[in-house]
Amino acid sequence: MSKREISRLSRRRFTQLAAAAAAAPLLAPAVARGQAAAHVVVVGGGFGGATAAKYLKKKAPDLRVTLVEPNESFITCPYSNLVLAGWRDLPSITHSYAALRDRWGVEQVRDEAVGIDADARTVTLAGGDSLSYDRLIVSPGIDLRPPEEGGIAGYDEAAHEAMPHAWKPGAQTLLLRRQLEAMEDGGTFVLAAPPNPFRCPPGPYERASMIAAYFKAAKPNSKILILDAKERFSKQGLFQQGWAQHYGEMIEWVSLSADGKVVEVDPASKTLITEFGMEHTADVANVVPPQYAKAIARNSGLADESGWCPVDGRTFESALMPGVHVVGDASIASPMPKSGFAANSQGKTAADAVVALLAEREPGNPAWVNTCYSHVAPDYAISVAGVYKAVDGKIVSIEGSGGVSPTDADDQVRQLESVYADAWYDSITSDMFS
Ligand SMILES: Cc1cc2nc3c(=O)[nH]c(=O)nc-3n(C[C@H](O)[C@H](O)[C@H](O)COP(=O)(O)OP(=O)(O)OC[C@H]3O[C@@H](n4cnc5c(N)ncnc54)[C@H](O)[C@@H]3O)c2cc1C
Numbered sequence: 001m002s003k004r005e006i007s008r009l010s011r012r013r014f015t016q017l018a019a020a021a022a023a024a025p026l027l028a029p030a031v032a033r034g035q036a037a038a039h040v041v042v043v044g045g046g047f048g049g050a051t052a053a054k055y056l057k058k059k060a061p062d063l064r065v066t067l068v069e070p071n072e073s074f075i076t077c078p079y080s081n082l083v084l085a086g087w088r089d090l091p092s093i094t095h096s097y098a099a100l101r102d103r104w105g106v107e108q109v110r111d112e113a114v115g116i117d118a119d120a121r122t123v124t125l126a127g128g129d130s131l132s133y134d135r136l137i138v139s140p141g142i143d144l145r146p147p148e149e150g151g152i153a154g155y156d157e158a159a160h161e162a163m164p165h166a167w168k169p170g171a172q173t174l175l176l177r178r179q180l181e182a183m184e185d186g187g188t189f190v191l192a193a194p195p196n197p198f199r200c201p202p203g204p205y206e207r208a209s210m211i212a213a214y215f216k217a218a219k220p221n222s223k224i225l226i227l228d229a230k231e232r233f234s235k236q237g238l239f240q241q242g243w244a245q246h247y248g249e250m251i252e253w254v255s256l257s258a259d260g261k262v263v264e265v266d267p268a269s270k271t272l273i274t275e276f277g278m279e280h281t282a283d284v285a286n287v288v289p290p291q292y293a294k295a296i297a298r299n300s301g302l303a304d305e306s307g308w309c310p311v312d313g314r315t316f317e318s319a320l321m322p323g324v325h326v327v328g329d330a331s332i333a334s335p336m337p338k339s340g341f342a343a344n345s346q347g348k349t350a351a352d353a354v355v356a357l358l359a360e361r362e363p364g365n366p367a368w369v370n371t372c373y374s375h376v377a378p379d380y381a382i383s384v385a386g387v388y389k390a391v392d393g394k395i396v397s398i399e400g401s402g403g404v405s406p407t408d409a410d411d412q413v414r415q416l417e418s419v420y421a422d423a424w425y426d427s428i429t430s431d432m433f434s
Pocket residue numbers: 043044045046047048049068069070071074076077078079080081111112113114139140141142166167168199200203207294296327328329330338339340341342343371372373
């Protein structure tokens with residue numbers, strides 16, 4: 001859609017809204033009084049940000065919404081583990097921003113936000129420009145902690161080539177896949193899993209499952225060793241049941257107390273060294289280090305000493321910076337997990353709250369659902385679900401809701417869950433990008 005078409009659309013919507021304003025005193029005062037539309041800037045076009053930008057325009061078409069995102073398209077982490085298995089390719093998990101721009105009228109600025117001035121209400125961009133906003137929504141995701149900031153000794157940026165993390169999808173996913181393809185049958189793949197909190201609690205274990213599916217088909221004498229910085233993990237019983245059923249002894253998991261925490265790596269020899277000095281040499285190593293909120297959130301004062309961003313659970317407005325809402329993995333929204341589903345729901349909550357606050361209305365009282373599916377083997381998936389609500393600004397689990405797939409389910413149930421998983425992926429990406 002051209003700029004002129006967008007402004008024609010805006011005028012038509014303005015006329016409709018102005019007419020409605022007479023009957024609906026709760027409309028945004030700026031619109032009702034015929035002032036210029038308010039401007040909301042969204043930083044980050046992933047699960048939280050793309051959703052927020054679209055839903056802002058859906059709820060308040062006259063609002064001016066600018067999405068700041070450096071990339072031309074978005075590659076999802078969800079289903080990137082399936083690329084490692086060879087079940088999917090990268091184009092099938094890559095999504096265009098065209099509908100956000102052309103259908104919804106979101107303006108996209110291809111740049112990186114490098115600073116936020118909450119007093120002046122401006123965002124500074126790497127390219128040198130700055131954008132002023134009435135409200136700001138930030139959903140920039142995570143960074144991997146470097147060695148000097150609580151990461152793993154030796155795991156600096158240069159080490160990401162020899163020992164890929166593949167925790168941000170794209171080139172890293174393809175690099176890890178190539179290394180797996182080049183590995184001899186009978187080799188050892190070692191995965192270092194991070195401590196809590198981190199992006200996608202079931203992610204490392206779905207990854208081990210997908211690599212086991214590939215090995216079973218192509219390199220059946222190979223081994224998978226998971227060295228874990230945690231004592232337990234998401235859907236553990238279900239994963240371990242599926243591993244025993246499909247992969248026998250192929251996958252070994254070492255917990256924190258069994259000396260699973262990797263504290264140092266040597267990329268040259270692909271060696272991972274644990275807390276109590278055990279050395280594991282891998283043919284292919286996948287290191288997923290400790291994490292914190294992405295740089296823009298930390299550097300602009302949105303994060304606290306934990307490295308994550310405290311928010312009001314009802315509106316996702318920052319507890320540290322008024323007028324700025326933080327959603328997705330960067331926010332502290334526990335007990336909600338750091339998942340794409342959660343970020344998508346939080347993006348809608350923030351959009352709703354921003355529209356209400358700009359109209360000087362009381363924001364609603366949201367509740368959320370999260371389901372995380374994990375593929376374990378061909379036609380075999382499992383899930384965990386939770387239901388949450390905000391009480392006095394804090395997010396809590398709703399008692400007695402949610403849970404995991406039954407452990408005694410038969411193969412037909414697991415097969416159905418793999419169909420539901422695919423349907424979930426299609427529907428959430430369509431919700432965000434069409
Ligand atoms: C292997 C793996 C599998 C996963 N599987 C699932 C799953 O099955 N289901 C599920 O629900 N979740 C899954 N997740 C988790 C999910 O990917 C994240 O929880 C989700 O992406 C978080 O959304 P977000 O908006 O916080 O960040 P992202 O989706 O990462 O989006 C952040 C965006 O911000 C942009 N950005 C960053 N900094 C700036 C800046 N300074 N200026 C402008 N833009 C910026 C980035 O380019 C990016 O586009 C998985 C994660 C991994 C790693």
